Amino acid sequence: MSFKDWVGTIKKIDSNSDGYGVLKIEIARKVYVKTLNNTLSDIFHKTLLKPNTPLFDKVANMKKGQKVKFSGNLFKDKKLYF
Numbered sequence: 001m002s003f004k005d006w007v008g009t010i011k012k013i014d015s016n017s018d019g020y021g022v023l024k025i026e027i028a029r030k031v032y033v034k035t036l037n038n039t040l041s042d043i044f045h046k047t048l049l050k051p052n053t054p055l056f057d058k059v060a061n062m063k064k065g066q067k068v069k070f071s072g073n074l075f076k077d078k079k080l081y082f
Contacts, residue, residue: 004071010064021049021056025068045075
């Protein structure tokens with residue numbers, strides 16, 4: 001599912017042990033859009049922010065608590081059931 005111009009607040013901004021960016025954005029109270037946090041788990045979905053890319057560089061200058069507007073694609077997490 002694609003989405004465009006969603007607004008949220010950065011709740012986590014970090015990098016993992018491989019140097020990839022990890023991001024968690026709250027879009028509603030206790031509702032999050034996030035990357036996975038390790039390279040092995042992310043092998044198929046490719047949610048981590050790759051170093052030395054324009055997106056990684058832009059996010060690296062952001063701070064926890066900052067409001068952001070973003071677009072992207074979602075995949076269904078097998079752990080969640082609606």
